[in-house]
Amino acid sequence: MSPFNAPDLTHFPGPNPGDGASDPNVPQTFKRFMLFEFQTYYPGGGVEDCSRSFDTLDEAVKVGELSKCDYVEIFDCDKRRIVWEFSWGDGGTYL
Secondary structure, eight states: OOOOOOOOOOTOOOSSTTTTTOOOTSSOOOOOOOEEEEOSSSOOOGGGGEEEEEEEEHHHHHHHHTTOSEEEEEEEETTTTEEEETTTTTTTEOO
16 A cells, blocks of 8 residues: 555544543644554545554554454554555555
8 A cells, every 4th residue: 555645633633532532622633653444335534534543553453453344554653654454354464
């Protein structure tokens, strides 16, 4: 999968539980690794498919492997590219 330019998500309401995500007026920052989960029938949801963010790749992979979604991708905000992806047909792959 080719890398893409990441949008500025500095003030996007964070998806992590307990971080004020329910209040859109509270600025949030994502952690380094963003976990995207989506179903085959609903591709292209973009940032709305971001379910959580993590400090480490290992944490993100552990959660990604438990996903019930058809596809999972982990985006590294520092490298600005997808570093891990999973699909039910292929399993998890480090990129």
